[in-house]
Amino acid sequence: MAWLNSRHTQAFADARVEFASANLINPTSCQNAFRMEEEGGEEEEKKRAQTVGGSWDYVINCAAETKPGQTDPVYQEGILKLSLNCATEAVKCKAKRYLELSTGSMCSDEKVPQKEDCPIEPWTMVGKYKAKVEQELIAIKDLPYTILRLPICYGVGDRKGLTPRIIIAGIYKHLGETMKLLWTGTMKMNVVHVEDVCGSIWELLQTDRTLHETINVCDDSDATQGLISELLADMFAIKIDYWGVTMSNMTKLDMAGAIEEINDRHLGPWAELCQRDGVQNTPLTPYMDQELLFQKHLHLSNEKLKSYGYKLRRPRITRELLEEIVQDFIDMGHFPRTLLG
Template sequence: MPKPSVLILGGISTFASPLLSLLVPEGGEALVSFVRIVDKVSVVPATTYVSPDFLLSLKHTDLVEYRQANLTVSSTVTSVFDPPPGKEAFTIVYDLTGERDSSRPEIMHMTQTAQLAAGLGAEAQRRKVDAYVRVSYPYYKMSGSEKGGHKESSSKLVPDEGRGQWRHEASRALANIPDLNLVILRIGAEYGPNSLTGVVLPRIVAGHIYKYLKQDMKLLWSSDLKIHTIHTTDVALAAHLASEWIRTVGGRVKADALAAVEFSPSGVSKEQVEELKGICPVEKTPKAVLFNIVDDGSTTQDVIAKAVSKFWGIKHDYYGAVTALFAKLAFKDLDFREMVEDANEMHIEAWGEMLQKNTPPIDNSPISPYLPEHEFQKNAINLDGSKARKLLNFVPKHPALTLEEVEKIVKGFQAQNLWPN
């Protein structure tokens, strides 16, 4: 089989870099004939944080192209699917797009996640690509007590309001496109070197802050809160395996027969859906292939806290059941909001001091201890990843989050003078 030509849409702040490093390994044989990455930001000069690995990969100008473009414009979408002169048509598309900030207005999640995905999927279907792999997130209300984790087919998962609902509607929109050779990956809490996203990094930052403040790190909720994790390079690996799998099995119909699940309506209103182009009607329940992608660690909040505490040489503890219950009952009240604001203010002030006291001082860092209000909720991530292991032969190269993984993250940012010593 000839090497594919690949299009990566979005993901500069998430998985474009590890995916590119996998497809065009430094010092190794490329897995692709050509790859184009498209995102809204400039990388040279950089208008956002761009990992050193990504910049290194861009030097392979015969194989790699980066294009800055606004993918919400339909004419732009058409143009980015056109290959350069002399290059083969794109056969694999990795869709890493979508808004992730839970504090953004709902209209942004509607347009920047759901409607965007619908437009990209429609163009991919028109081009008859061999594989369209969409990376999605665990933005669902999950039970931490579900033994073994929630399976892909679980009817118990309800999308979080706002961000989660429109992320789910993006999946429904893609699933509703006939003949789109679609695989959706629902990943756990991501972590890894040069990764600024997810719920793991803020905990590592908090550990350093509490070391600086000479305080114990105290966390809400219980030690056994499930936060199943996945390394960013393993997300890239799973995406690659998914694209190869659907090409091997023979496309959408055969893939659906093996691994499709239903995507029920998310709970958004019919009126909202009808405002957007290409979104699946609320009356329909389309099917598509879905894989949960998590590591082998069955990670809990305490697993993360222990690794962080040991690395920074601090102690950690949990607020008692009464305090956690208060937080749960008062979540929509001003008292809880004030508590969140106070915590963020303390963390941001301390982090700013740490950056300025560093030698040399760090004037600008993309790493922030700030957490939106949503992230203080009791958000379990409890997923069963056995289907991906069985059908994709997915074996994570980073089987669990460990002290050594935390060290690599911190040391990597410190080497870039983005994290205080």
């Protein structure tokens, strides 16, 4: 809640919203989070659950430990256990639908957009445990699930996704140097705008055709590292280049060391920029975990999504959409103002 912009803060303040904070990893806390308090108190709630058949129409699980570079036990609890707790409670309250946000990092292929029935070969820890969640949800009796697989999410308010790359591009503007990236510009990095994540969640819940289905939610950009980098180069007036496959492969000899060196090169200038522009406290960072820099192609087909009649609100990533992200952070005092000038 501390880092929300004014629009998101106002959404939580809406009279229709009841906000509750709970540790969903703990079964008891999770159960309490599903409790619906209305006039009449707890006894009335129990009667309603018995007569009506539950309290919630939709249970949408957006919660998960998505920070890269954590240990197995952290993901075991923060992804697998958390999701199963929520799914279990959804069955108990006889929810009409349980929707799980998963990841599209399930199978890497440069040439062919991967459909939902692709081989499950996740290359990130989050992907590994989200794959386990998907398998477990299918096995839960009476769970009316729908699974949405997401690529890289971006949009106003998102601090992960593309934001570290945006920050790094700004740093190279400050340094007056060429931004040189691992691998090549052809590496697939498919994206989806947060408005389409929210829009697809709601629309796909409105039809029984999506019951017990897994669906990729991806835009039409067919984005690559090159496309995204070109937009950033245009936005910050910098030059870009690539190390290429041969040189990048050499980092595998000491991937952790190479990534540490890259992060060290960025963290110092970022601190200088924040100090110069009076950014006193920011959740933003240029730090990138090595998982985010693997030579893997995030390449998804959105054919199934469109078969349900969904029309993308933001079909293609643009410079203007990236500038919206930065301007919002500037307005909140989280991003150096002079970088966008």
